[in-house]
Amino acid sequence: MLTRHATQSLTEQLAERFAERIRARLLAPGTRLPSVRECARQQGVSAYTVVAAYDQLLAQGLVEARRQRGFFVRDLSTRAPVAEALSRTSTGASAAAASVLGESPLPSGSHVNAAALIRGMFHQASTKPQPGSGVLPPDWLETTFMPAAVRKVTSTRALQDSSLRYGDPMGDAELRRVLAQRLAAINITAVPQQIITTVGATHALDIVSRTLLKPGDPVMVEEPGWSVEFARLDALGMKILPVPRHADGPDLAVMQRYCEVHAPKLFVSVSVFHNPTGYCLTPGSAHRVLQLAAKHDFYVVEDDTYGHIAPEHATRLTVLDGLQRSIYVSGFAKILAPNWRVGFLVAPPRLVEPLLDTKLLATLTTPSLLEKALALCIEQGQLRRHAERVRTRLEAARVRSVKLAQQAGCNFAAEPAGLFGWVDTGVDTDVLAQRMLDQGYLLAPGALFHARRQPSTLMRINFATTQDAAFWKLLAQVLRDSR
Structure with a gap:
């Protein structure tokens, strides 16, 4: 958490926190930062502190400001900024409709969405189980x-x-x-x-x-x-x-x-x-x-x-x-x-x-x-025998995770099956992911799973890594604060 006793000012601490995540691609290009008011409330600081921190990010070329829309992470690669691709389309549904009508499909736009997901696989946000993980926990895979x-x-x-x-x-x-x-x-x-x-x-x-x-x-x-x-x-x-x-x-x-x-x-x-x-x-x-x-x-x-x-x-x-x-x-x-x-x-x-x-x-x-x-x-x-054991264990984990997710106020956009769950949180999961990362949990927001980055209330969870009641209790609190 930000502290007033650190050698850095609150503004510098907040700017550095976002800068580290942007450079590490944990915040993918096109991600919208929390509004000034929301960020101030989340971090327990003044709106002035947030504005000053965002100004530092602007000066560093890490974000861009869009009139009446907020601050968005810039594409740091050598390709065209994600903002350009986003300006050409509003939602995935409209893009699909355009394609069906025979119009030329748009470029994939947020081509480094995958980098955020892959880097997250190797980024240890904390020692806690990671809901956004794409693999089974190591102890599930241990064999002799x-x-x-x-x-x-x-x-x-x-x-x-x-x-x-x-x-x-x-x-x-x-x-x-x-x-x-x-x-x-x-x-x-x-x-x-x-x-x-x-x-x-x-x-x-x-x-x-x-x-x-x-x-x-x-x-x-x-x-x-x-x-x-x-x-x-x-x-x-x-x-x-x-x-x-x-x-x-x-x-x-x-x-x-x-x-x-x-x-x-x-x-x-x-x-x-x-x-x-x-x-x-x-x-x-x-x-x-x-x-x-x-x-x-x-x-x-x-x-x-x-x-x-x-x-x-x-x-x-x-x-x-x-x-x-x-x-x-x-x-x-x-x-x-x-x-x-x-x-x-x-x-x-x-x-x-x-x-x-x-x-x-x-x-x-x-x-x-x-x-x-x-x-x-x-x-x-x-x-074969190892796979059977994993399937049995995964079935039990899925039942528990589904129950905990529903108790936290989430719904499933698809019938729970396999390793992953497609969960509707009711809030922008890009913003939610930032809040949860502050608490040591790495999420996989729905925007990562589209060819063109777009706001989404969905997120992917790993049933094997979401059996921790503490995670869902925290998520429920964050969701209540966000609605």
Whole structure:
């Protein structure tokens, strides 16, 4: 908290607090700072102190003032300011409507939204559980079989052999073999020769984009959605076409219109336990998406990052398509070992060589030692049993978190499922996130999950990290003060 006994004035302390968060990208470009009156009330200082602090931020070029709207974080990158993009659109709904009517979709605007979310993953706001986290808590992932597998693959001649030469460009042969068996369990028929290992699922998505697209190509992406995907495609120069995601799947009418007007080359989808809503695709919607893909000649990339915590019978586009126009992507960071960075993609045979060429240009190969250790964990059934334990634990956590959220006055915008909850707080969650960060809690405000930054009352919570009643008690108090 600000203190009158510090060597810095209250104005300097307040300005420095905001400056640190802006430079660390914990406050993303386009974020609106609290009003002068609201900030003064929150911090227990005078309005004059807040005005002086905001003036310092203006002088440092960290924020900009918009007439009769307030102060907004500036884009510190070399690209066009987020304010310019925001001035061209009012809400995501109007932008989507413009696209459906055939107007050119806007640039993604807040291209560094993802930086705020990713930096938050590595920023330890406090020792408290973090509601905005995108991963399971470390103690949920602790196992004895992972270290044992590593010891086994490094205790023989294999360590030296694997260290002194490049591995197979496709990835460890044994891992690809057991992955093919695991995929068969969820009705995806693929041979090891169709599987390419990657440095995590994000790397797999990047390989696909760089292989199948060129700058300026239109790409359909679900919205709300994973902000890293918006930012990654934007950085590659793609034209992003946001598709509203509903409970049963993507908005098919919007997709149809995009196909007629923009001829997209790719559609990126999270079919199972969609991030951030938790929605799962229905068979009917999946069938229609594949019909559109065949008719309008685009590929579908299915990101199954959360498949390990999903029921095996969950609808997957790749199963229905048989890897004809679909590419399957997954990894093990969410369920087993985030720092191992082992992911993979499964592609139609005709795309394997082009995709492999892209991998070779970027990374040559992937480290085989951890791939060999992972193969052991899968083949011996240890990963399957671990995933079952995590699912059971997550179900209990979800029940508790939902109850606590509702008691705090929040509602769920989507039926709670999977790892994440899509919660409606009734207040601007950008502002709410700033208030909670003061108390040591990092939130994931809804604006982070849109291609164009826009005010939102929604936020994504991690069910595994929101079982602390103290967090919800504090949130309820902040919400009462904000309404």
